[in-house]
Each structure stands twice: as structure tokens, then as C-alpha cells.
Amino acid sequence: MTRLLLTGGRIIDPASGRDAPGDLLIENGRIAAIGDAGEVGQAETALDCTGLLLAPGLIDLHVHLREAPFSGPGDDFAETIASGAAAAAAGGFTTVCAMPNTTPPLDSAEAVAWYVEQARQVNLARVLPVGCMTRGREGRVPANLAAMRDAGACAFSDDGADVADDAVFEQVLREAARIGMPVLCHCENAALAEGGVIHDSPLA
């Protein structure tokens, strides 16, 4: 049996309501005991976690990994699936949901499947692609949501843009409800927002 003792970290455990410093014992890769300092026994290996958080893996519902299928040189400078997943893991995030406003957008089952495969090869944090609500993220024609769900999309969004046409938006919402999938909305009315600025004031 391999044992690892993490000592002195702030243990945040939503399941038990604990939020206090303590020790955490891991046996064979699984949490075996949580308790106050010195309470959970000894291990061959001990790590001093003073000043660190010990918590379940964090989930970020909204990240941008700019890599996309068929994107040429120049599109990946901001972030790739590999660099984003590495950053997530380094920060304690075990799952991230990647927005589809890439170039080109993730608006098809093929693109989603490609994305899932890249994330699998990177094999760091779980990277769950969000598929577009509409084809080309243009707000005109609903994308094939069911096919993207089957390919591994975790939700749908036209992030960075709103679906201005209420009839199109209703079709998307009805189809998402039918197939049991969430929609993440970019809440902005472009017609109202155009040219708008927020003044530095108590109302901003």
C-alpha cells in the first residue's frame, strides 16, 4: 500500500462541510482519512501543504482555448488546448468548459469530435467543448445540437455574440431542452450595445 500524507493545508470539503486546516491521508490514490493535525496517522511520504488549499477539483464553466480545427498559424497564439489544460491543472481545475468562439467556430459534430480527441491526447484537465448554438455562430440557423451532443459537447453557446433573432433563439432553446442540454447565453443586445460605453460612476 502506498500512503501519502498531506499536512497543514486548508481542507475544503463541501461533502462534509469542513473548511479548516488539517491533515489528509491518501492510500493507493484514494482519500482514506481527513482530520485535524496529527489525527490521521503516518505515511511513507508527507508533504507540507501549509498555505495551500486542499479541495475537490475545481470546474471552470467558461474558458477560451483558441485552438480550433483547421486553424492556421496565428490563431493559436493566445491559447491552445494543451497550454490551457496545463494551466487549468496547475491551478487546481480538473474540468474546464471551452467556449466555441474559435476560428472557425465549433459548430459541427466533426469539429467537436476533433476537439474531444485533442483534449484526450493532452490528457491533463478534462476539457469539455461547448458547441455553437447557431451555424457559424452567426445567429441565423440553429446548428445540429444533437449531433454535437453525441460527439461530446457539454453545452451550447454562441459566446461573444447574442442570438438576436428571437425565433432562432427559441428554436435553439426548444431543441436544447428536448435533448437535455444546457445553453450558456452571452447576454448582450448588439443593437443596444453598439458604440456604448460605461461611464466611471456609482451606476457603472
Ligand SMILES: [Zn+2]
Ligand atoms: Zn467568453
